[in-house]
Amino acid sequence: MSFKSVKYGAIDIGSNAIRLLIATANTMTGNPPNFKKISLVRVPIRLGQDVFTTGEISEVNFNRMVDAMKAYKLLMQVHKVEKYKAYATSAMRGAQNGQEIADYIKENCGIEIEIIDGSHEAAIIAMTDLHNVIDERKVYLYVDVGGGSTEFTLFAYGKEVVSRSFQIGTVRLLNDMVNNSLWAEAENWVKEVCKPYSKIELIGSGGNINNIFKSSGKSQGKPLSYFYLASYYEKLQSYTYEERIYSLNMNQDRADVIIPACRIYLRAMKWSMAKNIYVPKIGLSDGIIKSIYNADNRI
Structure with missing residues (x-):
């Protein structure tokens, strides 16, 4: 049997943070690929705060983005990354100067950024390796909460049924930019697609639910209950922003968005009538890695 190992990079330019994931795709003849995370670097450049309030990315955050891209380029060189993709989501696609900044970064940092729409984002996220979580006898609603969307x-019996993106994100909620009609639209959609199924479990991804899962002390693969998440939500609200940083040991850019993120997951559980949420620690970056591998191997 022949063995092959290829190193890939994934840059996820989100509304709350910008991440670089470096991973290897290891293959052996006759076996499925094995993806191994090598490095994850996250910088808290909250582009959504600019875009959702002023319509464009500020000069300060533009300069921080440029520095981050230069650093990511060097890190990928040091790691000997063979191929990479850089995708920008809600904040960049809503910024009046988003494409202009992407062009500047390509010219000056050597990193080509593709600004993708919500459906493309959902499709990439759906590529993530869920086989350790999904039971082909069950139905799941996969919910990925970001800063902007x-x-x-919906996965039923091992297959993807339907997906949709809504502009309901943690940074938007912090800025009171999600109206009741959008909440109602999301609720109606979730209820409609879940209606044919009697029992649904939730799968949650995103930095906030990962943080909540880690604090729960649960073993990987075990779900959080609706009751636990609701109780934790109440606990978070009882702390001030400063207390969440000090007493709960949260990053500054996590301590505010974690509350609206909790609200989104709880509503999704209520709409789908899910009693449990599984947290497999996957997201857009993982989907990007897999999409590069698939393109490389024409899958």
Whole structure:
């Protein structure tokens, strides 16, 4: 049997943070690929705060983005990354100067950024390796909560049924930019797609639910209950922003968005009548890695 190992890079330019994931795709003849995370670097450049309030990315955050891209380029060189993709989501696609900044970064940092729409984002997220979580006898609603949008994907009996992106994100909620009609639209959609199924479990991805899962002390693969998440939500609200940083040991850019993220997951559970949420620690970056591998191997 022949063995092959290829190193890939994934840059996820989100509304709350910008991430670089470096991973290897290891293959052996006759076996499925094995993806191994090598490095994850996250910088809290909150582009959504600019875009959702002023319509464009500020000069300060533009300069921070440029520095981050230069650093990511060097990190990929040091790691000997063979191929990479850089995708920008809700904040960049809503910024009046988004494409202009992408062009500047390509010219000056050597990184080509593709600004993708919500459906493309949902499709990439759906590529993530869920085989350790999904039971082909069950139905799941996959909920990926970001700063600018939330992607919902319904999986039934091992297959993707439907997915949709809504502009309901943590940074938007912090700025009171999600109206009741959008909440109602998301609720109606989730209820409609879940209606044919009697029992649904949730799968949650995103930095906030990962943080909540880690604090729960649960073993990987075990779900959080609706009751636990609701109780934790109440606990978070009882702390001030400063107390969440000090007493709960949260990053500054996590301590505010974690509350609206909790609200989104709880509503998704209520709409779908899910009693449990599984947290497999996957997201857009993982989907990007897999999409590069698939393109490389024409899958």
